[in-house]
Amino acid sequence: MSEWKFNRDAIRAFRFVRCGLDAQTGVAQLVYAFDDGPELVETVTIPGAPFVLEGARAVAVERALRLLHLITGVSYYKAAVPEEIRIDSYAIDADTAALLELIYVNGLGEFAYRNGLNLHGKIRFPVAAGDAEGMAPALGLREHALVAIGGGKDSLVSIEALRALDIGQTVTWIGGSQLIRACAERTGLPTLNIGRALASQLFDYNREGAWNGHIPVTVLNSAIMALAALLHGVDQVVFSNERSASYGSLIEGTGEVNHQWSKGWTCEKAFGEYLQRHVAADLHYYSLLRPLSELAVARQFARTDHYDAHFSSCNRNFHILGERPANRWCGVCPKCHFVFLALAPFMSKPRLVRIFGRNLLDDPAQTDGYDALLEYQNHKPFECVGEGRESRAAMAALSERPEWREDALVERFASEIRPQLSEEELRIEPLLVIDDEQRIPPKLWERLRAHLAT
Numbered sequence: 001m002s003e004w005k006f007n008r009d010a011i012r013a014f015r016f017v018r019c020g021l022d023a024q025t026g027v028a029q030l031v032y033a034f035d036d037g038p039e040l041v042e043t044v045t046i047p048g049a050p051f052v053l054e055g056a057r058a059v060a061v062e063r064a065l066r067l068l069h070l071i072t073g074v075s076y077y078k079a080a081v082p083e084e085i086r087i088d089s090y091a092i093d094a095d096t097a098a099l100l101e102l103i104y105v106n107g108l109g110e111f112a113y114r115n116g117l118n119l120h121g122k123i124r125f126p127v128a129a130g131d132a133e134g135m136a137p138a139l140g141l142r143e144h145a146l147v148a149i150g151g152g153k154d155s156l157v158s159i160e161a162l163r164a165l166d167i168g169q170t171v172t173w174i175g176g177s178q179l180i181r182a183c184a185e186r187t188g189l190p191t192l193n194i195g196r197a198l199a200s201q202l203f204d205y206n207r208e209g210a211w212n213g214h215i216p217v218t219v220l221n222s223a224i225m226a227l228a229a230l231l232h233g234v235d236q237v238v239f240s241n242e243r244s245a246s247y248g249s250l251i252e253g254t255g256e257v258n259h260q261w262s263k264g265w266t267c268e269k270a271f272g273e274y275l276q277r278h279v280a281a282d283l284h285y286y287s288l289l290r291p292l293s294e295l296a297v298a299r300q301f302a303r304t305d306h307y308d309a310h311f312s313s314c315n316r317n318f319h320i321l322g323e324r325p326a327n328r329w330c331g332v333c334p335k336c337h338f339v340f341l342a343l344a345p346f347m348s349k350p351r352l353v354r355i356f357g358r359n360l361l362d363d364p365a366q367t368d369g370y371d372a373l374l375e376y377q378n379h380k381p382f383e384c385v386g387e388g389r390e391s392r393a394a395m396a397a398l399s400e401r402p403e404w405r406e407d408a409l410v411e412r413f414a415s416e417i418r419p420q421l422s423e424e425e426l427r428i429e430p431l432l433v434i435d436d437e438q439r440i441p442p443k444l445w446e447r448l449r450a451h452l453a454t
């Protein structure tokens with residue numbers, strides 16, 4: 001092949017070249033290319049091999065593998081955003097194309113906004129006429145949950161809820177994070193660590209001028225977990241995406257841009273329904289925390305101190321490349337700001353300060369960060385943080401507590417920001433209400449609702 005150089009503006013097509021799974025090793029290869037450039041090979045390694053795959057289960061695994069191939073392509077597609085998308089080795093139907101267009105356009109929403117691109121109407125997956133796959137059958141999967149763990153508070157709340165309800169679970173994570181491993185081991189439950197390696201050329205392309213930005217990583221992890229569930233013959237893939245994740249940042253002149261779109265309800269519903277229609281009728285994908293706001297999750301988390309010395313919600317711990325914070329909490333990013341504020345109404349001040357190693361609410365250098373969370377003179381940050389009204393309600397609650405009200409940022413909220421707000425909207429209780437919009441299996445939901453209400 002002649003020397004091929006990555007040139008974002010000259011690329012015409014993004015190709016889904018092929019995908020394959022070696023049942024003997026559990027290694028899946030997901031292969032892509034731009035035009036006739038080199039193959040970009042991502043690998044996902046699912047422990048537990050060899051897997052015996054026959055009949056309907058083998059068909060379901062192949063469908064889940066293709067879905068993973070199609071979703072994971074987003075990391076590479078975004079590098080050039082070419083006009084054309086091609087699928088070289090299999091065909092997809094209109095339903096699949098619709099799901100992918102939904103995921104690519106919305107999941108790349110922040111990416112597009114930050115790069116000044118408009119992806120609406122531009123992303124078209126080729127539909128092969130007459131290839132409808134038909135409804136997927138039930139596979140007789142074993143009742144057991146693969147629960148995603150991310151090292152932060154949310155998944156730990158789900159894991160403890162499932163434990164309280166006596167649901168069999170395997171704590172599962174993707175990638176090599178030692179922090180996540182420590183939390184997973186701290187649960188004392190069975191664990192599954194899935195390997196993932198991006199094609200190394202992506203990092204070269206980034207240096208050579210590729211478009212870059214956020215991708216919908218949660219739905220990508222969800223597709224990996226769905227494949228793992230089928231290989232292990234279990235019927236549930238459980239995430240911990242809260243209600244608040246469905247709300248984005250309101251940008252003047254642009255509208256809503258949601259950094260965490262693939263954690264939101266629209267994505268959960270579309271992806272979960274697709275799995276049942278096209279992959280396995282008895283594979284249940286759901287978020288256990290969907291009925292809860294971030295504040296309600298924080299309240300649940302505060303019930304036990306078992307993970308205080310292990311967990312972190314700070315995303316700076318999770319870079320593939322580059323530095324990680326020396327402490328588990330960098331203390332200056334939006335997630336640190338928000339989690340500190342969200343936990344403060346529900347745990348003792350000494351405990352919270354011990355977790356973070358400092359009091360973020362008494363540090364005037366964090367003023368701009370907190371203003372953004374409060375949507376005061378700024379928009380909600382592009383991060384996994386709660387709604388502005390949750391931050392305002394938490395701050396209002398703290399400004400009434402003697403142990404918090406004299407801290408610099410609480411005092412500033414009380415004197416400068418609170419007078420401009422309606423008191424009715426500052427109440428925490430309405431934000432703690434358990435919602436009904438969720439797709440938790442009904443027989444679990446009955447018991448879970450009672451557990452969460454206590």
Ligand SMILES: CC(=O)N[C@H]1[C@@H](OP(=O)(O)OP(=O)(O)OC[C@H]2O[C@@H](n3ccc(=O)[nH]c3=O)[C@H](O)[C@@H]2O)O[C@H](CO)[C@@H](O)[C@@H]1O[C@H](C)C(=O)N[C@@H](C)C(=O)N[C@@H](CCC(=O)O)C(=O)O
Nearest residue numbers: 075213214215216217218260262315318319320321383384
């Ligand atoms: C750890 C982190 O926050 N990373 C985001 C960051 O990437 P950065 O370059 O600083 O570091 P790396 O994560 O090491 O990524 C290196 C490059 O690889 C690309 N990439 C990575 C993973 C992948 O699956 N596909 C990729 O293409 C990445 O773009 C880098 O070029 O900034 C990036 C640009 O904004 C973000 O895309 C990185 O986010 C990661 C994909 C990630 O895993 N982030 C989670 C911690 C995260 O943001 N979770 C969300 C969930 C919301 C959702 O599903 O959309 C959240 O907590 O809100």
Ligand SMILES: Nc1ncnc2c1ncn2[C@@H]1O[C@H](COP(=O)(O)OP(=O)(O)OP(=O)(O)O)[C@@H](O)[C@H]1O
Nearest residue numbers: 148149150151152153154155173174221239240313
């Ligand atoms: N590396 C990973 N492997 C598997 N699942 C992950 C991974 N990282 C995040 N997740 C899952 O993605 C979802 C969203 O992640 P998120 O960071 O919001 O959750 P968290 O880490 O549990 O809590 P927090 O919001 O406090 O960080 C959660 O269900 C989480 O378990």
